[in-house]
Amino acid sequence: MRRALLLVVVLGLTVGLSIAAMAGEAKYTFYFVSHIGPADPNMLWLTKSIDAIKKVLPVEVIYSAPEVFSIEKQRELLEAAIAAKPDGLIVPITDPVALEEPLRRAIAQGIPVVASNIEDPRPEPEKIPYLTYVGGDEYQTGWKMAEYVLGYFAEQNKQIRKVVVGIGHVGHVGAERRAQGMMDRMAQENIPVLKVALTEEPSKIYEVARSTLEANPDVDVFWVVTMLATPFVRKAIVDLGLQNQVALATVDESPMAIEGILKGYVIATHSQQFYLQGWLPVMWLYIYKEYGYVPPSRELVGPVIIDRSTAEGWKKRLIDIFGEEQYYKLAGWEE
Amino acid sequence: MHRFIKRPETGALFSFIVVVAVFTVLSGGKFLRVGNIASILAMLAERGLAVIGITLLMISGEIDLSISSVYGSSALFFVVLSEQLPPLTAFLLVVLFAAMVGLLNGTVTTKFEVPSIIVTLGTMFFLRGVIYFTTKGFTRSFRSQDYFIHLLSGRIGGSDFRFSIFWLIVATLLFFTLLEHHPYGNHVLATGSNREVARVMGVKVDRVRMINFLICSIMASLGGMLSAARFGTVAATHGEGIELETIASAVIGGTLLSGGYGSIQGSLIGALLVSSLRSGLLLSGAPAYWYIAFMGVILVVAAVINMGLVRKVLVR
Numbered sequence: 339m340r341r342a343l344l345l346v347v348v349l350g351l352t353v354g355l356s357i358a359a360m361a362g363e364a365k366y367t368f369y370f371v372s373h374i375g376p377a378d379p380n381m382l383w384l385t386k387s388i389d390a391i392k393k394v395l396p397v398e399v400i401y402s403a404p405e406v407f408s409i410e411k412q413r414e415l416l417e418a419a420i421a422a423k424p425d426g427l428i429v430p431i432t433d434p435v436a437l438e439e440p441l442r443r444a445i446a447q448g449i450p451v452v453a454s455n456i457e458d459p460r461p462e463p464e465k466i467p468y469l470t471y472v473g474g475d476e477y478q479t480g481w482k483m484a485e486y487v488l489g490y491f492a493e494q495n496k497q498i499r500k501v502v503v504g505i506g507h508v509g510h511v512g513a514e515r516r517a518q519g520m521m522d523r524m525a526q527e528n529i530p531v532l533k534v535a536l537t538e539e540p541s542k543i544y545e546v547a548r549s550t551l552e553a554n555p556d557v558d559v560f561w562v563v564t565m566l567a568t569p570f571v572r573k574a575i576v577d578l579g580l581q582n583q584v585a586l587a588t589v590d591e592s593p594m595a596i597e598g599i600l601k602g603y604v605i606a607t608h609s610q611q612f613y614l615q616g617w618l619p620v621m622w623l624y625i626y627k628e629y630g631y632v633p634p635s636r637e638l639v640g641p642v643i644i645d646r647s648t649a650e651g652w653k654k655r656l657i658d659i660f661g662e663e664q665y666y667k668l669a670g671w672e673e
Numbered sequence: 674m675h676r677f678i679k680r681p682e683t684g685a686l687f688s689f690i691v692v693v694a695v696f697t698v699l700s701g702g703k704f705l706r707v708g709n710i711a712s713i714l715a716m717l718a719e720r721g722l723a724v725i726g727i728t729l730l731m732i733s734g735e736i737d738l739s740i741s742s743v744y745g746s747s748a749l750f751f752v753v754l755s756e757q758l759p760p761l762t763a764f765l766l767v768v769l770f771a772a773m774v775g776l777l778n779g780t781v782t783t784k785f786e787v788p789s790i791i792v793t794l795g796t797m798f799f800l801r802g803v804i805y806f807t808t809k810g811f812t813r814s815f816r817s818q819d820y821f822i823h824l825l826s827g828r829i830g831g832s833d834f835r836f837s838i839f840w841l842i843v844a845t846l847l848f849f850t851l852l853e854h855h856p857y858g859n860h861v862l863a864t865g866s867n868r869e870v871a872r873v874m875g876v877k878v879d880r881v882r883m884i885n886f887l888i889c890s891i892m893a894s895l896g897g898m899l900s901a902a903r904f905g906t907v908a909a910t911h912g913e914g915i916e917l918e919t920i921a922s923a924v925i926g927g928t929l930l931s932g933g934y935g936s937i938q939g940s941l942i943g944a945l946l947v948s949s950l951r952s953g954l955l956l957s958g959a960p961a962y963w964y965i966a967f968m969g970v971i972l973v974v975a976a977v978i979n980m981g982l983v984r985k986v987l988v989r
Contacts, residue, residue: 376805377909405805406910534955535965538910541716541900542951548712549955552703569812569906577833578708594812670812670906 364398368623369419370428370616373412373510374455375403377538379565379592379668380612386659387616395624400424406538407507409433413440420444426623430455430473432511434466441466450626452619455610456512457636469626470633472618474610474640476512480519483587486606486643487559488527490585498529499556504536504547504571506564513563516589520561532557536567543567547574557584565590565607569670572603591644593656597669599649609652610640613659682939684979685926689946692953692971699957709952711833715826717948718837719900720919721941725848726892728923728940730885732852734865734932735782737889739793740919742800743774744897744912749804751898752813752907760821767894774800775890779883789886797916808909815905826902837899841941844892849937861885865932922947925975946975 370388374381381403388399402419404411409432417440419427427444431437431453441451450469457471458464484501491498501524503517521531534550536543547567551557551574560575562568568588575584588595591609598604622633644652657665696704703709723740730737747767754763778796782789815822826837852858863871864878872878901907920930926943928935950968959967 375810376802377810379810382809405801406913537965539913539915540904540906540908540911541719544904545712545716545951546955549709549952552706552709552952553700553956553958566810566812566908566910569814570904570908573904573906577712592811667813668809668811670814 363396365396366425366624366627367398367400367422368426368428368620369422369424370399370401370454370619371412371416371419372401372403372428372455373407373409373430373432375405375407377406377566378403379594380590383612383659384616387613388620391617391620395620397620397624399428399620407432407510409436413437416440420447420449423447424449425627427451428454428619428623429468430512431458431466431468432456434458434460434511438466441468450623452622452633454615454619455612456510459511459515470619470622470635470637472622472637472639473615474608475638476515477519479589479608479610479641480516480521481523482519482641482643483516483561483606483608484520484523486645487561487585487587488523490605490645491558496558498524498527498558500554501529501531501559501561502550502554502557503531503533504543504550504560504562504564504567505533506536506538506543506562506567508535508537516563536562536564536571538564538566540570543570544574547571548578551575551578551580551584559585559587561587563589565592565595568594568598568604572598572671591652591656593660593665593668594670596644596649596653596656597671599644599646600653601671603671606643606645608641608643611642614639680927680936680939682927682936682942684981685939685942685946685975688925688975688978689942689949692946692949692975696949696953696957700953703956704949704953708833709956711835713945713948713952714838715835715903717941717945718826718835718841719896719903720915720922720948721841721944722844722896722899723893723915724919724922724926724940724944725844725937726889727919728926728928728935728937729848729852729861730889731920731923731928731930732865732932732935733861733882733885734868735789735882735885736920736930737778737793737886737893738790738916739774739778739796739800740889740893741912741914741916742797742804743771743890743893744900744915745804745907745910746800747771747894747897748901748907748911749807749813751901752815753807755819755822756816760819764821764825764898767898768891771890771894772887775887776883778890779886782886783879783882801913804911805909808907810909812906812908814907815901818905822902826899835903837903840895840899844895845937845941852937857881862933865929865934867933918947919944921972921976925972925979927979943975947972 385401402415413436427449453468453471455473458466503520505513507513517533524531536546562571565588575581585605588604588607595607625631751763751767778793781787781792826835860876860881863876864881868878922943923940926939928940954967
């Protein structure tokens with residue numbers, strides 16, 4: 339009995355000291371306070387790239403995000419992160435007004451902040467004074483997708499009559515900026531764009547998409563700016579027999595989006611190279627803390643439009659990250 | 674006529690008729706198209722099963738917030754298990770899983786006297802966490818199209834209607850009979866009206882509550898699996914928020930949150946009303962970002978109308 343107890347104590351001490359030693363290896367601790375939680379497949383890109391850079395640099399990166407999109411909860415997590423006095427913060431600016439006060443407070447305390455994935459869209463004097471922004475240009479994403487879709491229809495000698503932009507995370511400034519980019523470019527061609535709140539629950543997404551398409555029989559393009567909603571919008575299109583009329587486009591470089599393109603269900607998606615949005619902010623914070631070098635104010639890693647001509651290359655990249663079995667499991671198409 | 678007005682579902686029926694009439698006019702007839710009705714009925718079938726379960730539980734004076742997560746996790750496990758096992762076996766295993774969740778909710782509520790709202794809130798969070806962990810946020814789909822899956826929610830012949838509505842009718846008849854024409858129904862009503870009096874009258878109130886937790890969980894699970902069979906794809910957000918929609922459906926249908934009063938058919942009319950609102954508003958041209966607010970207003974108005982009638986009935 340005594341021996342067993344001793345063994346437990348020794349084992350406990352060994353494990354404890356090992357953990358402490360491992361923690362001691364990290365010179366800096368950064369907090370990544372995201373809106374991309376476990377319900378969002380893009381979290382895997384970020385956590386995988388963070389795990390990779392942690393092997394290269396002596397840093398600890400703590401990733402936290404609400405289970406589902408919630409600016410309020412993201413702010414709560416941010417407050418907790420600031421209270422922990424980290425060496426740096428990485429934060430998507432989902433709502434510049436809601437996140438402004440805690441971020442300015444953190445910066446005033448000397449905690450460097452890098453905006454990742456979503457930037458503060460306001461002009462310079464109002465903008466939160468973060469170190470740099472790493473991510474795509476959400477407005478350009480909408481604009482470029484509009485140009486792609488216009489080209490796609492022009493190639494087939496067809497005219498677009500109406501576009502629907504379906505937003506899952508209503509209030510997500512990035513999604514709204516994407517929609518705005520699409521609307522502004524389409525306005526130049528006098529093509530009306532209808533913005534709809536898809537919400538996040540699949541049967542509701544289906545119902546909203548189906549009813550919207552029934553109410554607007556002249557819709558030729560449906561752009562889903564929340565990737566998760568895509569198969570349910572596709573289902574509504576198929577159920578209404580509109581697959582030859584309505585071109586479906588989506589966002590992000592997930593296995594589902596890429597397989598959708600390869601199967602011909604989706605005409606295009608875009609990438610903002612999520613992997614880099616985990617890696618580069620950590621790298622810049624480390625360089626800033628270690629050497630004092632200041633990064634460029636804006637480091638754009640997207641948008642990159644992906645269509646049939648480039649989808650195979652992306653598939654290979656995805657299989658490298660997720661593995662082949664996982665890739666097909668996550669491709670997520672019923673048909 | 675007087676007996677009709679006294680029924681719990683009268684107010685909901687009245688509200689539903691008004692809503693259908695208004696949407697039919699505003700949508701220029703699109704609301705009553707076969708495709709739209711079939712789509713509403715498909716959604717009703719999935720939600721309706723969960724509504725039946727929660728109605729029974731609410732009448733016995735309890736609540737279950739975990740139904741959204743049971744709905745979502747059942748849909749997910751059905752898809753995942755069907756990759757390895759025959760879908761019928763997967764289906765039965767998922768029902769067993771749901772029964773265990775129901776028993777857990779029931780046991781903690783009845784044995785430890787913890788309010789069911791807290792117990793089931795905990796179960797809701799736990800199961801949603803399991804869904805997030807299992808899916809990693811991605812969608813999961815059926816790999817094969819089995820006949821059993823088709824039988825759950827496939828199209829009937831070449832029509833827009835799905836088998837799922839048949840299962841809802843079967844469940845409605847079963848639970849309507851149970852509640853209104855079987856002694857167990859009286860036990861449920863008695864348990865919800867006044868637990869102590871019911872106990873004195875010989876009703877095993879804890880057993881009634883336990884059975885209703887079990888039924889509630891299984892019905893939510895069946896709804897989730899019908900939904901998975903319809904879409905063929907399950908997302909991490911599957912079923913999120915439906916706990917409040919189903920409770921709202923039951924209340925609109927005349928079921929009292931305090932227990933002791935309600936009906937299966939009333940709750941289903943409430944569910945039909947809730948299921949119709951989204952498409953009705955969009956087909957009627959409601960501004961795309963405003964329809965959610967309109968839904969809230971209509972739900973409150975419908976509930977007020979019905980609760981007014983319920984109060985009159987109870988006073989008499």
